[in-house]
Amino acid sequence: MATVKPAVEWELSNLILAAAERGRPVEIMGAGTKRGVGRPVQAAVTLSTAGLRGVTLYEPTELVMSAQTGTPVADIEAQLEARGQMLPFEPIDLGPALGAQAGRGTIGAVFATNLSGARRVATGAARDHLLGVRAINGRGETFKSGGRVLKNVTGYDVARGVAGSWGTLAVLTEVTFKVVPKPEQTATLVLFGLTDDLATEVMCQAMGTPYEVSGAVHLPQAMAQRLRTAELRDPGKAVTALRIENLASFVEYRSGKLRDHLAPYGKAEVLGDDVSLAFWSELRQLSILQDDVRPLWRISTGPTNGPKVVDAIRRYMPVDPFYDWSGGLIWLEVPEAADAGASDIRRVIAQFGGHATLMRAEPAVRAAIDVFQPLEPAVERLTRGIKATFDPAGILNPGRMYAAM
Amino acid sequence: MSSIQLPEPSPEILARRDAIVVDLRELVGAEGVVSDEDGRRAFETDGLTAYRKMPLAVVLPQSTEEVSAVLRYCHQNGIKVVARGAGTSLCGGALPAEDAVVVGVSKMNRVLEVDYANRVAVVQTGITNLAISGAVGKDGFFYAPDPSSQLACTLAGNLAMNSGGAHCLKYGVTTNNVLGVKMVLMNGEVVEIGGAHLDAPGYDLLGLIIGSEGQFGITTEATVRILRAAEHARPMLLGFASTEEAGACVSAIIGSGIIPVAIEYMDKPAIEVCEAFAKAGYPLDVEALLIVEVEGSETEIDDLLARIVKMAEPFRPKTMKVSSSPAESAKIWKGRKSAFGAIGRISEYYCMDGTIPLKQLPHVLTRISEICGSHGLRVANIFHAGDGNLHPLILYNANDPAEVEKAELAGAEILKLCVEVGGCLTGEHGVGVEKRELMRHQFSETDLLVQMRIKSVFDPDWLLNPAKVFPLAERVMLDNAA
Numbered sequence: 001m002a003t004v005k006p007a008v009e010w011e012l013s014n015l016i017l018a019a020a021e022r023g024r025p026v027e028i029m030g031a032g033t034k035r036g037v038g039r040p041v042q043a044a045v046t047l048s049t050a051g052l053r054g055v056t057l058y059e060p061t062e063l064v065m066s067a068q069t070g071t072p073v074a075d076i077e078a079q080l081e082a083r084g085q086m087l088p089f090e091p092i093d094l095g096p097a098l099g100a101q102a103g104r105g106t107i108g109a110v111f112a113t114n115l116s117g118a119r120r121v122a123t124g125a126a127r128d129h130l131l132g133v134r135a136i137n138g139r140g141e142t143f144k145s146g147g148r149v150l151k152n153v154t155g156y157d158v159a160r161g162v163a164g165s166w167g168t169l170a171v172l173t174e175v176t177f178k179v180v181p182k183p184e185q186t187a188t189l190v191l192f193g194l195t196d197d198l199a200t201e202v203m204c205q206a207m208g209t210p211y212e213v214s215g216a217v218h219l220p221q222a223m224a225q226r227l228r229t230a231e232l233r234d235p236g237k238a239v240t241a242l243r244i245e246n247l248a249s250f251v252e253y254r255s256g257k258l259r260d261h262l263a264p265y266g267k268a269e270v271l272g273d274d275v276s277l278a279f280w281s282e283l284r285q286l287s288i289l290q291d292d293v294r295p296l297w298r299i300s301t302g303p304t305n306g307p308k309v310v311d312a313i314r315r316y317m318p319v320d321p322f323y324d325w326s327g328g329l330i331w332l333e334v335p336e337a338a339d340a341g342a343s344d345i346r347r348v349i350a351q352f353g354g355h356a357t358l359m360r361a362e363p364a365v366r367a368a369i370d371v372f373q374p375l376e377p378a379v380e381r382l383t384r385g386i387k388a389t390f391d392p393a394g395i396l397n398p399g400r401m402y403a404a405m
Numbered sequence: 406m407s408s409i410q411l412p413e414p415s416p417e418i419l420a421r422r423d424a425i426v427v428d429l430r431e432l433v434g435a436e437g438v439v440s441d442e443d444g445r446r447a448f449e450t451d452g453l454t455a456y457r458k459m460p461l462a463v464v465l466p467q468s469t470e471e472v473s474a475v476l477r478y479c480h481q482n483g484i485k486v487v488a489r490g491a492g493t494s495l496c497g498g499a500l501p502a503e504d505a506v507v508v509g510v511s512k513m514n515r516v517l518e519v520d521y522a523n524r525v526a527v528v529q530t531g532i533t534n535l536a537i538s539g540a541v542g543k544d545g546f547f548y549a550p551d552p553s554s555q556l557a558c559t560l561a562g563n564l565a566m567n568s569g570g571a572h573c574l575k576y577g578v579t580t581n582n583v584l585g586v587k588m589v590l591m592n593g594e595v596v597e598i599g600g601a602h603l604d605a606p607g608y609d610l611l612g613l614i615i616g617s618e619g620q621f622g623i624t625t626e627a628t629v630r631i632l633r634a635a636e637h638a639r640p641m642l643l644g645f646a647s648t649e650e651a652g653a654c655v656s657a658i659i660g661s662g663i664i665p666v667a668i669e670y671m672d673k674p675a676i677e678v679c680e681a682f683a684k685a686g687y688p689l690d691v692e693a694l695l696i697v698e699v700e701g702s703e704t705e706i707d708d709l710l711a712r713i714v715k716m717a718e719p720f721r722p723k724t725m726k727v728s729s730s731p732a733e734s735a736k737i738w739k740g741r742k743s744a745f746g747a748i749g750r751i752s753e754y755y756c757m758d759g760t761i762p763l764k765q766l767p768h769v770l771t772r773i774s775e776i777c778g779s780h781g782l783r784v785a786n787i788f789h790a791g792d793g794n795l796h797p798l799i800l801y802n803a804n805d806p807a808e809v810e811k812a813e814l815a816g817a818e819i820l821k822l823c824v825e826v827g828g829c830l831t832g833e834h835g836v837g838v839e840k841r842e843l844m845r846h847q848f849s850e851t852d853l854l855v856q857m858r859i860k861s862v863f864d865p866d867w868l869l870n871p872a873k874v875f876p877l878a879e880r881v882m883l884d885n886a887a
Contacts, residue, residue, distance in 0.1 A: 061656035062763050062793070063664075084662055120603065127609060128581045143855045144848075149760040150574075150792035151832035153567045153616050154840075154847055155874065156856045157580065160612030169608070181662035204522040210545070210636045250705050302523045302601030328523075328603050355606035373606040378596040383607050385862035390855075401607070 005051035017140025028167030030106030033095035038400040066176040069108025090117035114164030118215035121325040127163040135170040138391025169390040183245035188271040193237040196307035200327035211254040215243035218323040226288040295340035301354030303328035316344040414504035439463035451492040451499040460501035469625040477593025488619040490562030496837030530561035549576035567616030569833035574791035585628035619870040621863035635700035644691030644724030651693035652766040669696040670788035682747035685740030688724040753803040759823030760832035780811040794832035
């Protein structure tokens with residue numbers, strides 16, 4: 001299979017235009033680290049944005065950066081770091097959990113897949129920080145939406161509309177996004193040995209305090225044992241962790257207050273800056289999900305429903321969950337099966353609300369089932385309509401999100 | 406103001422008016438339909454009062470089912486529909502048409518569910534913005550977006566325009582604070598998108614719907630994020646001898662890594678009017694005033710404000726005054742939030758809403774005075790400095806048609822300037838009817854086509870909120886290119 005990496009936008013648009021005219025499907029990717037997500041794409045040609053590289057605008061005092069979409073996230077973060085700033089939504093690096101190398105993902109793919117990490121629960125997802133895009137749709141038309149200013153309601157919000165569409169609506173060529181200052185200090189409050197139910201209660205309580213908790217995760221014992229951060233692995237118990245970030249003196253005050261607030265659930269340990277950074281950084285790499293090849297689901301539900309969903313799924317199969325977003329995001333490892341447990345999992349989801357995406361499985365499984373949550377009929381009609389306006393010939397990543405689309 | 410063309414109403418629909426009113430009464434009951442002239446007059450305009458059109462009829466449904474029935478009926482009969490919240494739009498977003506039925510959501514204003522553990526509230530969209538915070542405030546929570554009109558404006562209107570406010574530097578705008586909606590499409594179909602979970606499956610339809618200016622459907626319910634309020638908040642005033650120094654001070658604060666909850670800027674004319682109205686203690690001897698607000702515990706606030714004072718010093722502030730009491734803080738904000746009303750007491754004004762990159766502020770303010778000066782008009786400027794959203798208020802005499810026209814011309818020149826320096830036509834008010842014809846200055850034909858095709862997915866016959874957002878001629882282009 002040929003992979004083409006245009007170095008300029010017009011070359012990319014010419015290639016897509018040519019493919020559109022011939023009705024030939026094209027696989028769209030950045031560095032390809034998330035290629036294993038979704039239904040396998042049947043295409044003779046792969047178009048990569050990895051040749052479009054470079055930060056095109058960075059104004060630290062206006063909290064804004066623009067970059068060509070093939071720019072590695074690692075390069076973006078190094079430039080931000082040099083000015084004491086960061087990406088607000090802490091995108092996870094899916095690569096290693098899917099068998100690819102760490103640190104190779106592109107900034108375009110972060111927005112194309114709306115990848116967000118633990119900080120999402122406090123400050124929003126990747127799509128919340130996207131200010132503008134340049135992109136090429138399946139007709140080969142180059143268009144822009146949004147801009148480089150933080151507040152902009154001029155015209156429809158097409159930029160957000162194409163974020164999270166996994167390369168099925170348009171190929172992003174440039175993204176502009178909001179950045180924020182890096183906190184001076186980070187602390188982590190940890191409670192050991194809580195059940196999933198109690199942990200969710202603790203996380204939801206913490207998120208409801210004024211201390212600006214910026215991460216709330218729970219690792220049941222089986223997951224905690226896979227941690228690389230010894231301070232959290234070695235006690236051999238479930239880990240419930242809450243992150244506080246701010247100026248140093250604020251962190252001390254706030255973690256003290258939060259610890260008092262959570263006293264009824266046990267005495268929280270407070271981890272300092274170094275250990276905290278190591279812990280949250282390994283979660284960004286999904287370190288605990290890397291050494292397994294079992295099917296991996298990503299379930300999004302109301303936070304308090306997290307443990308209930310897991311309990312209900314357990315009636316059908318043994319599972320290992322890792323809870324992020326205060327319980328609202330569940331990474332779930334399940335046993336190998338022809339449908340990776342899809343029908344049971346989706347039946348449970350229907351009961352509690354939310355959706356499930358199969359993030360890791362053999363291609364045969366991914367070709368056989370709905371990898372992305374099947375949509376309600378009315379929503380599906382709109383979805384098909386949107387796809388048809390952007391890509392009438394159906395050439396961009398056909399079938400990746402939904403069969404025959 | 407009258408330069409914007411509105412399409413001729415359909416004589417055929419106008420002729421059927423009486424029969425349509427009878428049918429609508431059948432659907433929602435007589436009390437839900439306003440058809441007499443006096444009643445309809447209350448709906449003939451919105452916050453852009455220069456434009457007025459008597460609607461065919463006004464329907465005030467009480468449920469999603471009633472909205473659905475009305476839209477299905479209008480769809481089947483080819484009748485246009487203009488959705489309306491409280492009618493506070495400053496860009497004519499809720500301006501009716503003579504051959505259109507206004508569907509107002511104001512009777513659907515209940516809080517359906519508050520869920521503190523999941524930090525969400527489910528509300529009907531006719532609720533006012535402030536009433537959402539009001540419903541959860543006793544428990545220390547709030548709904549973050551805070552447009553100046555928050556006492557009156559509805560969530561439905563906020564969803565349509567993706568409204569912002571003074572505090573969105575830290576908390577984001579409407580689209581960042583809504584997790585789900587129930588919406589009725591023009592054909593009467595009800596769609597539910599999102600919910601208490603933090604991301605919806607599939608395409609980001611919610612992202613597309615929020616900010617679609619009432620052209621995709623009528624939202625009847627929404628799941629909004631509610632946040633726990635900070636322990637305390639306190640503003641301070643920083644007055645400067647020049648725009649340059651005030652702008653540089655904002656850059657220094659943000660560049661240092663401190664993001665205040667709000668950084669508001671007022672120029673001298675705005676300060677004078679607001680001080681006369683609110684007696685907020687604003688300094689009258691400065692060219693530019695910043696209101697900087699920070700949040701946290703009392704000690705944290707002391708610390709942050711001390712840092713800000715230190716950062717401001719190199720820019721030689723003429724005034725530095727930290728609010729010393731909640732009463733004083735309230736006055737400081739009252740002055741700012743009532744700016745539009747206060748200026749409205751001395752003159753008619755035309756409120757603009759561009760966004761610019763912060764470093765362009767001195768250049769843009771100089772050009773704004775030149776532009777207004779060249780038309781013989783005065784201007785006051787209010788600016789959400791943290792996020793670059795600029796509100797020049799052009800003062801004019803509404804009884805002088807020539808001056809009215811000049812105000813419109815000056816406004817258009819200012820918005821074009823915002824686009825030229827890297828900004829946009831509207832930061833939080835929306836395009837509506839007002840900025841429709843200016844869209845070509847910001848977007849290419851292809852950019853507009855991409856947007857218009859999405860409109861056609863939600864509303865293929867273009868019956869919802871017609872003749873807004875896009876230049877009228879572009880619609881023809883869509884038909885030719887689709």
